[in-house]
Amino acid sequence: MSTPQLQQTGFEALAQQTALYPQEQLQTVKTNNNSLLIGLPKEVSLQDNRIALTPEAVTLLVRNGHQVVVETGAGTGSRFSDNQYSEAGAQIVYAPEEAFAADVVLKIEPLTQKEFDLAKRGSTLISALTVPKLDAEYFAALNQKHITGLAFEYIEDKAGRMPIIRAMSEIAGSTVMLIAAEYLSSVNDGRGIILGGVTGVPPTRVVILGGGTVAEYAARTALGLGAEIKIFDKDIYKLQRLRYALGQPVFTSIIDSNTLTEAVERADVVIGAMRSEEGRSPLVVTEEMVSRMRPDTVLIDVSIDQGGNFETSEMTTHRNPIFQKYGVIHYCVPNIASRVAHTASTALSNVFTPFLLQTGTLGGIEEMMFANQWFMKGVYCYKGTLTNASLARQFNMRYKDLSLLMAARM
DSSP states (O other), X not given: OOOOOOXXXXXXXXXXXXXXXXXXXXXXXXXXXXXXXXXXXXXXXXXXXXXXXXXXXXXHHHHTTOEEEEETTTTGGGTOOHHHHHHTTOEEESSHHHHHTSSEEEOSSOOOHHHHXXXXXXXXXXXXXXXXXXXXXXXXXXHHTTOEEEETTTOOOTTSOOXXXXXXXXXXXXXXXXXXXXXXXXXXXXXXXXXXXOTTSOOOEEEEEOSSHHHHHHHXXXXXXXXXXXXXXXXXXHHHHHHHHHTSOOEEEEOOHHHHHHHHHHOSEEEEOOOOSSSSOOOOBOHHHHHTSOTTOEEEEGGGGGTOSBTTOOOOOSSSOEEEETTEEEEOOSOGGGGGHXXXXXXXXXXXXXXXXXXXXXTSHHHHHHHOHHHHTTEEEETTEEOOHHHHHHHTOOOOOHHHHHHTTO
């Protein structure tokens, strides 16, 4: 007896349709004509471990229609994996030239010679501008490729503040006292003293040059440890603001040769944190003053990226962070925030993400510059021309006023 053929039910028929089978699908993102192509190459110079955008920031940018290309390993130093960036919607590439093929390249350090060869003509480079290690040839090479260069430490916000400088200064100020403690210890062949104070032992003497953000956060840390601090600046207003911000009385003084010289000679730690709004940082401590400092005093030059506050300063790296001169320990690493790369990358990303989103909304970098005077201040090269007067004077180069160039677009 033959088995009767089972009739196919309506449900079985529907189940056979491919539309009801589970299928992988790419996340839908918003696209528009103002989409940015952003490249994040891996840093190769000065052992910098930071990256300018976190995976969370990439997610937000991709959802708003932008494309992000990340070179493999670019986030490893900040403890962000390729997988995290891939899941955020970034394209992972395995050659630096693919990241440099983007219209907007976002990195930490200035371009190296090898990276110049990879840079796309007419692209936009957003990076730091560590002037003391650059020369006129660097800017000439940028102009030859018609690269628009933006120094992120020069970019202001709508209130006229420098958000990147503020964020990195907070980190540097909180970190310098930890660095000082390392090199004061016997483990690192220091003087073998504790940073701060204990009962019956005189407190560590800390001198801070500058009344800005680095000074504020360094002073908070030093006071918390019980150190004796003295703060010097040329601007009385900054010193008043600093005393108010710290919420307790501290020794402050306008830079005066006799008072400063005596304080520096007696100090255990001296921190240079005086920056210039443009050009070179002020030289405050002469070589003669350093020669009279006590042996194994720790000198940390936070302003080394602008030339330094100490005549004896020479730029160092995280791999070889210190040198001694006249028996004084010099720590002159320009990217102190890279010691805490995860925190620093998150802080950078918090600043970059909003203005990249705004740039996309306005239609590109040029439109962002044209619409926002505060953003324009970060531009130092534009379409083959140097546009920063201070850099032009320093390197004896011709420049054009960016405001006039932008006005010509009207």
